[in-house]
Amino acid sequence: MGSNSIGTEFVVTCFGESHGRCIGAVIDGCPAGLPLTVEDIQNELNKRLPQNQEIISTRREEDIVELLSGIYEGFTTGAPICVLVWNKEINSEDYDAIRHTPRPGHADYPARIKYLGFNDNRGGGRFSGRLTVAFIMAGAIAKKLLKLAGIDIVAYSTEIGCVKMGTSLSFEEIKEKTYQSSVRCPDLKASKLMEAAILEAKNEGDSVGGIVECLAFNVLAGVGEPIFDSLDAELAKMIFNIPAVKGVEFGVGFEAPRMKGSQNNDCYAIQDGEVHALSNNSGGVLGGLSSGMPIVIKVAIKPTPSIAKEQKTVDMLEMKDTIIQVKGRHDACIVPKAVPVVESSVALVLVDQLICAGLIPKVLGVEGVGEYSDIAEEN
Amino acid sequence: MGSNSIGTEFVVTCFGESHGRCIGAVIDGCPAGLPLTVEDIQNELNKRLPQNQEIISTRREEDIVELLSGIYEGFTTGAPICVLVWNKEINSEDYDAIRHTPRPGHADYPARIKYLGFNDNRGGGRFSGRLTVAFIMAGAIAKKLLKLAGIDIVAYSTEIGCVKMGTSLSFEEIKEKTYQSSVRCPDLKASKLMEAAILEAKNEGDSVGGIVECLAFNVLAGVGEPIFDSLDAELAKMIFNIPAVKGVEFGVGFEAPRMKGSQNNDCYAIQDGEVHALSNNSGGVLGGLSSGMPIVIKVAIKPTPSIAKEQKTVDMLEMKDTIIQVKGRHDACIVPKAVPVVESSVALVLVDQLICAGLIPKVLGVEGVGEYSDIAEEN
């Protein structure tokens, strides 16, 4: 498998560059028979758009999704789905200036070493956060499939710029309020403080990071594989592929080492004739398999590396020290944009694992040949 | 690729069960021409053996490594290397008793759902920490290859049972002292306190967890792939495959969200005619590529789930609540045993990535045909 593909059965291949012609994804292995429209994908992608441009983002990229293949008469066909957005005309002159001057916190330096200078460095090229558009487009399809399987996923900001979300909210409240907040924090009081923290950093020519939490409900027990394809390992891999992620934990995560076994173990009881765990310290994963409890993941996002402040760096042509001031308009905090990306990433892994486990079939919806037109009408 | 295999070029396939006949690994893609003996692997595997049985482990498993294939006249041949240890006679009666009674904190419950009861549940079967013997055996080969590439890896305990390592030590000190400590903590004062914490938990019929840090030195910049095969993503995946891991972070990890961009970014300067980073908050990974700085990973290990204390669970045959008291002699802390496993896991990913990047060739050491016997003599 190429290094720009991920997944076992539901395989996503990503192409395109930040300032190239487009950002695209080929999704291979989507079951046939799923009703799918461009709007399904566009709606998910729009979650990246800032609601409050002053605070969150300084440019509003209105990407228009196009579907190039794999859909016929409103349904997926079982063939690979190519989906893309065309990049707008972008002034890339700024990047020529810094071609030989790696920006701290970016991949500029190792990329230059790796590709001997052949990589497209405009806007970070393949290393740009803009590539996460592909995660969201593919994730939109994954989420539609998961919905059929009864699985619901939500991600939201729990911490931005040292402001932590306070109150504990129900799943319904989180779903309802997250996108009311321009920083994607369903605790709307904390959300205001987070906005202020971002604005303050922005005014200083600086940036802040944060923590995103993701919950997945109704994943049956037993999804994942022991040893080398653990569910948590697959999830962590996908999430660490998101630019700016520096840590991932499940359940109590880095608190687990500070607990006794008797505190950390999730005990069982029979409730309503079924086995239930009495706590969820494990975050829904045991021995690499889903436990049947909600999957709980926390993701550490570093502060935006592109800042207006002057920073020390080097001129690699002349091999001398220099100072860089990153130009262009950059988000002082990328956490709000990362929220739908984390959500999509979790969806992509779960749908792949469910197909692998045979819990989502390769062809959906109909048992007999020739009945699909009825389905088409109903949908 | 099967779900019990991992790697792209240096592929490890793991077989065997905790109480089955053996634990084995097939390593496919090891370059030809590497001098390799059973002792190379045995020595790494012996790192799992407890030095202080009272404190760390209650049984001393002396596994004898056997090499079944892939070696000829003392060198790897380019063919798959099968390596295994035979399991000793083990009393598995204890496990029949708990066949229908999932142990809290273990994979018993989801595994039963997944396999409809067909899985070998003795000693946890495929979910047992004993399977990490395969990680270490394969890792021993990886470490020999990395040594040729000048890369040095070390893992050690930084925290056990709420006791944190205090002093900051040099790489040399860490390498020297880690295995002087029965808990694999090179801060020998902290090590004593950690031992005490473990003993205390043990006497209470309870257990403790901890944090393992792993450092990899001399990894060239540019190793890894953007988007879906990031170096950090691959490392995190491998590490989360180790049983009991609940969190992984690179560099400042979960502290990154609390830093400003100007604090978190690692600036550059020319030193001795080369580009150097002035800090390593990124932990050696930028945009999914190695940065050229040391790779720094922290791993959260949960407390041993097998504890002597009574715990609530269910009888799944009769579907009623019950109480379990896990029998057998179990480690009150698995962190010391996890140390060489983390080290091996990092080695496995790095060697795979270096082969992928063409930085380790497919055949080692000799340019002309027929000269290998000289090499054989020299080694």
Next chain:
Amino acid sequence: MGSNSIGTEFVVTCFGESHGRCIGAVIDGCPAGLPLTVEDIQNELNKRLPQNQEIISTRREEDIVELLSGIYEGFTTGAPICVLVWNKEINSEDYDAIRHTPRPGHADYPARIKYLGFNDNRGGGRFSGRLTVAFIMAGAIAKKLLKLAGIDIVAYSTEIGCVKMGTSLSFEEIKEKTYQSSVRCPDLKASKLMEAAILEAKNEGDSVGGIVECLAFNVLAGVGEPIFDSLDAELAKMIFNIPAVKGVEFGVGFEAPRMKGSQNNDCYAIQDGEVHALSNNSGGVLGGLSSGMPIVIKVAIKPTPSIAKEQKTVDMLEMKDTIIQVKGRHDACIVPKAVPVVESSVALVLVDQLICAGLIPKVLGVEGVGEYSDIAEEN
């Protein structure tokens, strides 16, 4: 890896449908630093165009190649290359008529069973020979890389409609004359007879098949892997993926069973200080490895299944026997179009294997950073 991808290091993913929006390919793993233009690909694709429309094809598809990603300043960047052609407006009404009536010799029937009717059946959908446009586009890149490695590949028709190529030609003659022939047969006398055979079949509302031979020169000995990734196995797999292929042989192929071992074995001698084989019955592959001799492959192509003659088939909605007469203008012989597809397929496998073997590096051409612009000017 998704089922619409192939390759280990040089991975091609194909998307699009015969009457969908486009036919495209994503090539992941192409080394950085290869000079590449749209024309390089367009020129290869034009080899599918008929020179003599009366004889070979009844429609002239002028596909215009577009490069969407992976190229910057005239060089490959190491990022995935997305290349596509947009389909022209096509009248798909004909296909609605046969939606429930499988055409003999086509995949209509098994595809309907497989996808429960969700597949895009217009023009054969994913099963159309038109999909081989993707093979050629990806193959064009492969051929450029192979040229750098000194490897030359040529395919040509040796038999069409019972007319066999007579004279034995040199590699140079084959290269020179193949595309002078409208049926891609470098024996121009035989070519005329083949044209006549096609015309005769066409006039009868029927079709003919043929045999394509492919030669690859200058492949070093030792490319391929024993057991499960044999060079011949990989080549055969890729070639059988071409629609209408029914047989593949290497060297003497199906004649080998009729030879004695002493006749079939290729003996060795020293010539000009190097080891040479005295014959090439093996067709350049021994034990799954390239032998250093030219690779010689013969490919059996069945007659075009779409014919004007009436054929027995069934109506699957009403489950009754019926008669079909395939409408539209179809090639009475697809062998000429298959010639560049076989050539491309062989190129794709060889380039993948050479990269796997480390014989083509991951970054081409330059040793130092910043020198690529000189290269750009030279090319």
Next chain:
Amino acid sequence: MGSNSIGTEFVVTCFGESHGRCIGAVIDGCPAGLPLTVEDIQNELNKRLPQNQEIISTRREEDIVELLSGIYEGFTTGAPICVLVWNKEINSEDYDAIRHTPRPGHADYPARIKYLGFNDNRGGGRFSGRLTVAFIMAGAIAKKLLKLAGIDIVAYSTEIGCVKMGTSLSFEEIKEKTYQSSVRCPDLKASKLMEAAILEAKNEGDSVGGIVECLAFNVLAGVGEPIFDSLDAELAKMIFNIPAVKGVEFGVGFEAPRMKGSQNNDCYAIQDGEVHALSNNSGGVLGGLSSGMPIVIKVAIKPTPSIAKEQKTVDMLEMKDTIIQVKGRHDACIVPKAVPVVESSVALVLVDQLICAGLIPKVLGVEGVGEYSDIAEEN
């Protein structure tokens, strides 16, 4: 995936060498719940044993199968199955003599170039036909699974040393008589002539080849994937991995080019309320999918390269011409041993494809937890 593994869901990894300690296979992805004993595998492996040592083989290798993992209480567990045979003490001195002198028709020369002399050359090492023991051991498990799916496979010799099988036999006759023939030809008259042809070649110090045909019955229509994972492509790949195979065809194969479309197309009719094809020229594969008709494959096997006759070769240490006379006792015809290998290879591909298609589930046989012991008793 390593180059010594094959399959997508039912993945076989092969290890061991001809004169090493063992020949083994790890089968990853076998569904849980399949009753499996060592005898199931031993019986298939015994098909390689010669019935008539004078004619077919000069040594009788009685390999004893051992199961190392993946079985518990008589059932597969879903964990990887490691199965091996230990090699007997073999005198490898003969091979030292020819270390630098490649045997014509063997992989000796390209292997030496590839591995720079590090490969284990004793008995051909990884390139030996003995490695097909792994194909058969894994195939035995595949065949058990296929039997549950109602699929029956049989392979047999149709041609050896220019003697062709005459009469056309029913599937039942083929199954009954193939193993009554020492050359695995169910036409027992032809079988006698084939024996004579082999004996004659043997007495001349020479060898003969042959053709193996394989039939697979009851494969549902729609198995396989278009474009890059065609069923015929996967089958051809697996079969070309068998040493000594030089050609593969489906159905009429290399005769297809000599037929008109109207002759070659398999028409349809309704029979007993179901769609049936009126002929099977396609050999059961259309557009890369199974057609529902029997799969028919012909495989060309070259004459044994190891012959007693003197052959020209080179001394690669001294780089001079020399003469080789291959010592040891070798089969004058390997076709009879290839028969069960072809059968196993087809089984391995089919079972993998059926699991991929969801037609064989990941856990077999039982719906509820805890019922497996009843199943165990019944079996």
